[in-house]
Amino acid sequence: MVNTSELERKATPSADLDRAATLQRLIQQRHPLPAHSGLQTIRDRALNLLQDQALPNTKDEEWRFADPSALYAIPFQPAPAVDVESMGDWTVGDWAIATLPIRIVVINGRLSSELSNLESLPPGIAIGSLATADETLQPYLAQQQGMNEVFTALNTASFSDGVVIRIGKNQRLETPIHLLFLTAPSAAPIVTTSRALVIAETGSSATLIEEYGALDGGSSLGTSSLDASNSNPYWTNAVTEVWLGDNAQLHHTRTQREAATAFHIGKTTVSQSRDSRYSLCAVSLGAQFSRHNPEIVLTGLQTETHLNGFTLAVQSQVADTHSLIHFAQPYCIAKQLHKCIANDRARVVFNGKLEVPKAAQQTNAAQLSRNLLLSPKARVDTKPQLEIVADDVKCAHGATVSQLDDEEIFYLQSRGLDRKSACDLLVKGFTAEITEKVPSEELRSRLLQSVLSQIQS
Amino acid sequence: MIIENSEVILSVNDLTAEVDDIEILKGINLEIKAGEIHAIMGPNGSGKSTLSKVLTGHPAYTITGGTVTFKGQNLLDLAPEERSREGLFLSFQYPLEIPGVSNLDFLRVAYNSKQKHLGLEELDAFDFDDLIRDRLDIVKMNPAFLDRSVNEGFSGGEKKRNEILQMALLEPTLAILDETDSGLDIDALRIVANGVNQLAQSDRAILMITHYQRLLDYIVPDYIHVMEGGRIVTTGGKELALELEERGYDWLTEAEPIGAGV
Ligand SMILES: Nc1ncnc2c1ncn2[C@@H]1O[C@H](COP(=O)(O)OP(=O)(O)OP(=O)(O)O)[C@@H](O)[C@H]1O
Ligand SMILES: [Mg+2]
Numbered sequence: 001m002v003n004t005s006e007l008e009r010k011a012t013p014s015a016d017l018d019r020a021a022t023l024q025r026l027i028q029q030r031h032p033l034p035a036h037s038g039l040q041t042i043r044d045r046a047l048n049l050l051q052d053q054a055l056p057n058t059k060d061e062e063w064r065f066a067d068p069s070a071l072y073a074i075p076f077q078p079a080p081a082v083d084v085e086s087m088g089d090w091t092v093g094d095w096a097i098a099t100l101p102i103r104i105v106v107i108n109g110r111l112s113s114e115l116s117n118l119e120s121l122p123p124g125i126a127i128g129s130l131a132t133a134d135e136t137l138q139p140y141l142a143q144q145q146g147m148n149e150v151f152t153a154l155n156t157a158s159f160s161d162g163v164v165i166r167i168g169k170n171q172r173l174e175t176p177i178h179l180l181f182l183t184a185p186s187a188a189p190i191v192t193t194s195r196a197l198v199i200a201e202t203g204s205s206a207t208l209i210e211e212y213g214a215l216d217g218g219s220s221l222g223t224s225s226l227d228a229s230n231s232n233p234y235w236t237n238a239v240t241e242v243w244l245g246d247n248a249q250l251h252h253t254r255t256q257r258e259a260a261t262a263f264h265i266g267k268t269t270v271s272q273s274r275d276s277r278y279s280l281c282a283v284s285l286g287a288q289f290s291r292h293n294p295e296i297v298l299t300g301l302q303t304e305t306h307l308n309g310f311t312l313a314v315q316s317q318v319a320d321t322h323s324l325i326h327f328a329q330p331y332c333i334a335k336q337l338h339k340c341i342a343n344d345r346a347r348v349v350f351n352g353k354l355e356v357p358k359a360a361q362q363t364n365a366a367q368l369s370r371n372l373l374l375s376p377k378a379r380v381d382t383k384p385q386l387e388i389v390a391d392d393v394k395c396a397h398g399a400t401v402s403q404l405d406d407e408e409i410f411y412l413q414s415r416g417l418d419r420k421s422a423c424d425l426l427v428k429g430f431t432a433e434i435t436e437k438v439p440s441e442e443l444r445s446r447l448l449q450s451v452l453s454q455i456q457s
Numbered sequence: 458m459i460i461e462n463s464e465v466i467l468s469v470n471d472l473t474a475e476v477d478d479i480e481i482l483k484g485i486n487l488e489i490k491a492g493e494i495h496a497i498m499g500p501n502g503s504g505k506s507t508l509s510k511v512l513t514g515h516p517a518y519t520i521t522g523g524t525v526t527f528k529g530q531n532l533l534d535l536a537p538e539e540r541s542r543e544g545l546f547l548s549f550q551y552p553l554e555i556p557g558v559s560n561l562d563f564l565r566v567a568y569n570s571k572q573k574h575l576g577l578e579e580l581d582a583f584d585f586d587d588l589i590r591d592r593l594d595i596v597k598m599n600p601a602f603l604d605r606s607v608n609e610g611f612s613g614g615e616k617k618r619n620e621i622l623q624m625a626l627l628e629p630t631l632a633i634l635d636e637t638d639s640g641l642d643i644d645a646l647r648i649v650a651n652g653v654n655q656l657a658q659s660d661r662a663i664l665m666i667t668h669y670q671r672l673l674d675y676i677v678p679d680y681i682h683v684m685e686g687g688r689i690v691t692t693g694g695k696e697l698a699l700e701l702e703e704r705g706y707d708w709l710t711e712a713e714p715i716g717a718g719v
Contacts (some may be wrong), residue, residue: 414538
């Protein structure tokens with residue numbers, strides 16, 4: 001564990017709240033399902049899992065370094081359904097990218113067919129709403145490992161809609177699918193339950209760009225009542241399940257650019273069958289408190305996994321990534337690079353767990369965590385967690401924590417760049433190693449812009 | 458070339474500087490006029506690189522005395538980037554590797570910083586591409602180097618050529634070359650020297666730091682200074698280099714030994 005400053009662990013008033021009671025309240029308030037919904041059994045099963053649970057705090061090992069307690073003090077209500085008319089001046093705005101024509105827009109957890117665009121979707125690829133899920137999805141929905149973790153189970157017990165993407169056998173989709181999970185501002189604090197299910201069948205190949213944020217305000221109207229309500233906290237509780245069939249391939253980008261007042265707790269679970277290839281580029285920039293858990297379970301032989309992550313936290317942001325790669329079979333390859341930048345008083349956490357049981361011989365895994373601290377008060381906790389039982393494996397890991405290098409800054413200054421431009425260029429260089437994996441030029445440059453402007457403010 | 462009554466570009470008077478409370482420069486005096494080529498030689502640790510870094514404004518060094526005038530301005534008042542934009546350039550003895558920053562982006566930002574400062578047109582990526590390809594030719598560098606991170610994984614010689622490429626792009630009034638010849642084979646040395654000679658014009662000047670007389674066959678200096686223990690102990694013409702190569706540095710200071718740096 002690399003600690004750059006000593007943690008003062010003080011009891012916050014919210015720690016005294018009854019974490020079980022908060023969970024019960026969230027359960028009570030859920031939106032009911034329509035009669036005969038195909039989701040009922042799935043929700044009931046999750047409800048059972050939640051019976052004896054409480055929401056976590058820093059006493060839970062998995063939550064030691066990033067305290068979610070502030071969340072429990074806010075009386076979140078389930079996010080209401082929002083149709084296009086009632087959106088008023090709020091728009092999808094800049095979230096849509098012209099060069100990504102296949103677009104699915106989910107507002108407050110509900111798929112909006114008006115705002116989505118599936119015109120250019122080729123045959124063999126199906127995208128639809130989870131509200132109408134039938135029994136063909138039963139083997140997939142909420143069937144992955146990690147479903148009993150409390151926030152995930154709460155999502156499963158609460159969701160009434162979401163997105164299902166099915167890439168048919170041997171289908172190849174070159175154009176990225178742009179999946180937007182947006183929350184509409186509200187006068188009261190709301191919790192959005194976002195859910196996606198991605199099934200890539202045998203031999204298929206696709207690219208998915210999944211983004212989280214808030215609807216754009218009608219800025220030309222100045223301070224409308226809606227703008228004011230934007231300062232209300234909201235909470236996104238997101239779960240995406242990905243199933244990769246034999247020899248299937250998915251390039252997955254996930255960005256979290258929630259509003260500054262938001263809480264974001266998200267899980268990406270991935271199950272990889274034999275010979276499948278999965279790459280994730282996860283970029284986390286927004287929210288006052290965020291947590292992302294990518295959990296990859298390699299159920300087949302000879303799979304390949306690339307996890308790339310970038311987190312920026314500024315001011316008093318807290319951003320936590322807990323990843324897991326669980327090996328089960330021989331000959332699997334996994335490469336992970338996670339980079340973080342922390343400025344001001346921000347905290348970032350990276351915990352990267354690799355589970356390599358006896359059966360997973362010939363595993364080849366490498367994990368690297370690189371962190372850049374831009375302020376003496378910023379803090380990073382980075383920890384590899386290797387649980388290796390198999391004896392014939394290659395598992396490398398490393399972590400670095402550094403600051404911007406004075407010699408590098410001077411070198412750039414000696415070529416005419418002022419200090420700020422020099423620092424920007426170095427930050428851009430640090431970030432671009434991850435963001436260059438994003439398969440959209442427009443999105444790449446927006447992410448870089450966003451990083452630079454957040455660091456300046 | 459020595460030109461009668463030409464403008465003084467750099468004037469260093471009794472310059473002293475320290476790092477971590479250790480005095481390294483102990484009173485440097487040096488005057489460089491437009492058109493001239495100067496060379497500084499001297500044993501390891503005598504303060505040659507320190508002088509070049511002090512002149513370009515490295516923050517690790519504290520000036521404790523003396524003055525430096527560059528093109529009529531107090532150089533020590535200027536930030537490192539202002540010194541660069543005003544036409545001072547240092548080819549580093551050990552050029553840095555900057556992972557993640559593309560060489561092309563870096564060169565363009567550097568070029569445009571200077572253009573902006575001079576009130577000249579900044580170039581977009583497209584026009585800059587034309588310019589840089591032209592300059593690449595001077596140092597015979599493969600365009601593939603532009604797409605790589607600044608100096609990352611470059612060989613020693615490639616790094617030095619990249620420095621000269623930057624010099625050719627920024628066209629400084631005074632270029633300080635700190636051991637740009639070290640570690641170059643003869644072919645690379647010729648290319649680098651050719652690049653430097655193209656820059657040498659009547660309104661510009663060059664200050665090169667070297668250990669080897671070999672460089673001076675290709676870039677012929679008007680003056681050679683010898684540095685020892687933080688001072689310039691001798692100044693002579695180009696023939697001094699041959700004598701130094703034969704006799705070493707000791708004979709210069711035998712009469713009056715100086716507690717030189719390591
Ligand atoms: N940042 C620093 N911190 C501590 N000592 C320094 C620093 N920079 C230079 N020195 C010391 O100052 C002295 C002069 O160093 P400098 O690099 O200027 O020598 P040089 O003449 O360039 O040597 P060389 O021919 O080996 O390149 C040396 O003793 C060196 O160790
Ligand atoms: Mg030196």
